[in-house]
Amino acid sequence: MPLRHRQIMAWPMPKPLVQIEARLPPSSGVLLTKLQRDIAACRLCSSLTPWRQFESNAYGTTSTGYVLVGEAPGYKSLVKRRRFTGPAGMVIRRALQQLAHPRYRDLEDLFYLTDVVKCHPAAALQSTANRAPRRAEIHSCADHLLQEIHLLQPSIILTFGKIAAEAVATVKPLSKVVAFPHPSPRNQLTIQKHYASRKAFEEAISATFGELIAQLEQRSFHA
Ligand code: SF4
Numbered sequence: 001m002p003l004r005h006r007q008i009m010a011w012p013m014p015k016p017l018v019q020i021e022a023r024l025p026p027s028s029g030v031l032l033t034k035l036q037r038d039i040a041a042c043r044l045c046s047s048l049t050p051w052r053q054f055e056s057n058a059y060g061t062t063s064t065g066y067v068l069v070g071e072a073p074g075y076k077s078l079v080k081r082r083r084f085t086g087p088a089g090m091v092i093r094r095a096l097q098q099l100a101h102p103r104y105r106d107l108e109d110l111f112y113l114t115d116v117v118k119c120h121p122a123a124a125l126q127s128t129a130n131r132a133p134r135r136a137e138i139h140s141c142a143d144h145l146l147q148e149i150h151l152l153q154p155s156i157i158l159t160f161g162k163i164a165a166e167a168v169a170t171v172k173p174l175s176k177v178v179a180f181p182h183p184s185p186r187n188q189l190t191i192q193k194h195y196a197s198r199k200a201f202e203e204a205i206s207a208t209f210g211e212l213i214a215q216l217e218q219r220s221f222h223a
Pocket residue numbers: 039042043044045048051117118119137140141144
């Protein structure tokens with residue numbers, strides 16, 4: 001279920017981020033960098049050759065304690081070298097941009113961005129098209145997600161799609177998990193099951209982002 005919906009009319013001036021930037025212990029930061037290098041070098045899934053992935057600068061921020069988990073890199077996002085910039089990802093990005101917060105303009109400002117499967121699952125007949133990750137690929141990459149969450153110790157994890165929600169549940173994080181359906185057309189029926197309209201779905205994402213930002217502002221205020 002989404003967090004409580006919240007109407008945000010105007011944002012106060014952002015405070016300095018000194019306190020929350022120091023959130024991740026230096027040792028975890030080093031281990032996270034090593035993990036990202038290991039992921040980049042991983043060749044475990046022969047079904048995912050040529051193992052196309054995002055570069056290490058596409059993971060977003062570790063400073064907020066929020067993690068956003070998708071299914072797998074989409075081809076369009078890989079070409080743009082930014083996660084969540086295919087048609088479904090742009091729904092998520094627009095939901096944040098609607099808030100027009102002066103600090104959290106993009107997903108990279110608010111979340112550590114990752115996927116259940118780190119390499120692009122290409123459709124059999126067209127290498128530039130996406131397919132859903134296979135069970136074996138999800139299983140092979142599970143340890144990477146487990147390690148990311150273990151190192152980050154996020155307060156909240158947002159998942160998009162059934163695969164991401166199931167994978168995070170397997171990891172059994174101590175974090176609060178907020179699960180949304182995947183915003184792609186193939187999940188239209190799932191979206192309709194939970195939300196009155198596509199617009200209501202997008203507003204729920206936007207409201208959740210607003211709530212997460214409000215929590216950060218509060219944390220910064222009390223620090
Ligand atoms: S999907 Fe994960 S486990 Fe498979 S090759 Fe890519 S990084 Fe390795």
